[in-house]
Amino acid sequence: MRLRSVFILAAVIALAAAALWYGTRPKPVAAVLWTVEKGRVEATVANTRAASVSACRRAKLSPSQGGRIVALPVREGQRVAAGQVLLEIWNEDLGAQLALARAQVESSRSRAEQSCRLAEVAEHEAARAQSLHLRGFVSLERAERSASEAKASRAGCEAARAEGEQAQARVRVAQAELSRSVLKAPFAGVVAKINGELGEQTTPSPPGIPTPPAIDLIDDRCLYVSAPIDEIDLPAIRIGMQARISVDSFPGRRFAGRVRRIAPYVLDVEKQARTAEVEVEFVEPKEAGALLVGYSADAEIVLGVHEGVVRVPSAALLEGKRVLVVRESDTVLEERAVETGLANWEFTEVTRGLSAGSRIVVSLDRAGVKAGARIEPEAAAMPAAK
Template sequence: MWKWLRWLLLALLLMALYLWLSQDKTIKIKVVHASHGTVEQTIANTRAGTVTACQRAKMSLPIGGQIEKILVKEGQHVKQGQLLLSLWAKDKQTKKQQLLALVRASQGHKNQACILSEKAQKDAKRQVSLLQQKLTSEENLEQAQAQADAAHANCLALTAEVQANQAAVKNIDAYLEQNYLTAPFDGIIAEITGEIGEYTTPSPPGVATPPAVDILTDDCHYISAPIDEVDAADLAIGRPVKITLDAFRGQTFAGTLKRIAPYIQDYEKQARTVTVEVAIDNHQSPHFLAGYSADIEVILATKEDVLRLPSDLIINNEHVLVVNQDNIIERQPIKTGISNWQFTEIVQGLSTKDKVVASIGLTGVTTGAKVAIETQQTTGN
C-alpha cells in the first residue's frame, strides 16, 4: 500500500513541476513614449579626431654646433622674429671682421685706381687737342691713350674685387644666420631639447631626431578628424559642426567645416576615410591644448518639433516593438525621416501614446510575448 502511495506522490510532484515549467512567465520590461523635439541628420567621425594647433614648428638648426645661448624657457610666449637659441660662432664672426677689413682696403685701392684712370683719360684728351694743333706727336697720343685704357681696366678690376669681398661678407652672414634660431610666428614654446654647452646636430635624411625647439600657437586651434568614405559625398565646406571633447565632458562646442582633404586615406586593414578640418567658432584660449582627442558631428539637416524616438529602438529602420492593451508585444511598422545616432524622426506609424519597448535584446522579448511594464518614460530632449 505504501509503495503505491509513494509512486502516486512522485507522479503528482512530476506533474506539478511540468505544469510550473511549462506555464508562461511574465517578462518585466521598460517602455518609452515618443516625444516631440529636434532631430538632426549628422555625419560623425569614424575614429577619434585631434585638436591641432593652427601653426606648429618643430625646429632644428641647419648645422651642428655647440649651444652657446638659450634665450627662452618652455611655456614662454614669444613674438615672430624673436631669437630663441644660438650656437657658438666666434670663428665666423672673426672671419666676418676680416672680410670687412678686406672690403675697406679694396675700396681704397679701387678709389685710387679710378682717380688715376680719370686723370689718364684727361691726359689722353689733351694729347688729341695738341696733335690737332701739331704741338705733339702721334706716338705721344698713343702712349697717353694706352695709359688711360690701362688705368680704366685697373679701376674696373678693383671695382670687381670690392664686389667680390662684399659678396664674401654676405656669404659669411648667411653662415652666421645658420647659428641662430628665431621664432617663425607668435606662439608659445612647447619644448626645448638641449642645454647650454651641449652639441646639437641636424637630423640626417631619414633619421628622426628631437627638434631643438618646438613652438606652437595656443590661441588658435582646429579639429582634424577622419570621416568614412561612404559619407564623403554629403560633406560640404561651411556646414555647422558639433564638437565634443573628453577633456570637457558634458560640453558641446560649435564649429564650421573648413576643409575636406582632396583624397581618400587608404591604409592596409583599415576603413578608407577622408580627413576633414573643423574651425572652432568660439575658441577658448588657453583651455584647448593641442593633442586633445575630439569627436565631431557634421550637421546635414535639422528639423524642429518633430516626433522622434531613440534610434537604437528602431529595428531595421522599418518597425518597433510596442506593448498592446493586453500587455502583449506586437510589431509596429513605421516610416522614418532624418536621423542620427541618438534620435530618429518618426514620420508615420507611431504616436506619443504608444508604449515602445525599450528593453531590446532582453531574453524573451519578442513578438507575442507576455510582459509586465516595469517603468515608463518619455524620450529626453
C-alpha cells in the same frame, strides 16, 4: 426550483472558468514607453578612432649645422615672438670670417675710389691731348698714348669695382653662415620642448634619420581637431560644414566647430578600417584657449538638419524599420512598419507610419517584449529633447 439550481450551477461554472482564466493568463510585461514627439533631427558622422587637438602651426626646429650650444635664452612653456633667438651654437670662427669679409669690403672700396679717380684724371688728359693734337700742338702718337692710358685706367676702375662687389658677396656668404648658427622663432608661439643644454653638442637630423628637434615650437593661438573619419562617410562631408567638438578633459562641454580641411587621400594603416583625416577648427578660438595640444577629442560633423519633424529614439527601431506601438485600448503591443529620414545615434526621423502622441516601446531588450504582448508601462529615461 430545479431551474434555479441550474442557473446557480452555471454561474458557479462561469466564475470558476473566469478564475481559472485570470489565474493562468500571461502576466503583463514591464516595458519602457516613449511618447512620439516632434523635434530636431540631425544626420551626423563622427571619428572612428580617438581624435586629438592639434596646432595650426607647429615647428620642430634644429640649427642647420651642428655645434656646441653657447646660448639658450628661452625655457619650456615660454611665449616667444617671431624672430626671437631660441638657441645659438658656437660661432666665433664665423664671426671672425664676417669681420674679415667686411674689412675686405672697405679695402676694396678704397682701391676702387682711388682707381676711378685716376681713371677720371687719365680721361681728362686724353681729351686734352686729343684737343691739342687737332690744333697741331702735340703729335698723334702722344694723343693715342694718352687715350690708351685713359682706357687702361678706366678698366682698372671697373676691375676695382668688381672686386668690391665680390667682397660684398663674401660678406653676405659670411652672414649666411653666421645666421645658420643662430636658431630663431619662425612665428610667435610657445616653446613646448627643448632638447639640449648649455655646453652640449647639437646636430641636425641626417637625411632619412629622424632625431629629436632642438626646439619644439607651437602656435597655440590657432587650434583644430584632427579626426579620423571612415572612408564610407567621406563623400557626404564638405568644407565648411558645422560640427561639435568634445574634449575628454572637459566632460559635458561642447565646442562649436567647422570643417576646414579634408585629407586628399585615405590612410590604409588598418586594412579593414580605412580612414581619412578631417580637420575641424574651433569657430570661437578664444573658447579653445584653455585646451592643450595633444588632448584627446571627438568631432561630430553635422551632415543635415530637419526641424519640427516626427522623431523616435533610434534605439526603438527594430530591424526592417519597424516599431512596437501600444494599442491604447488594451495596452497590447502591435508591430508597425515606418519610413524614416535623417537619423543619428539618439533620434530617427519618421516620415510615415507614426504621428506625434503615439506611444512606442524603447526597452526592446527585455524578455517578452514583442508584438501581441500585454505590457505594464514604465516611464522612459531618454535624453532631453533638443
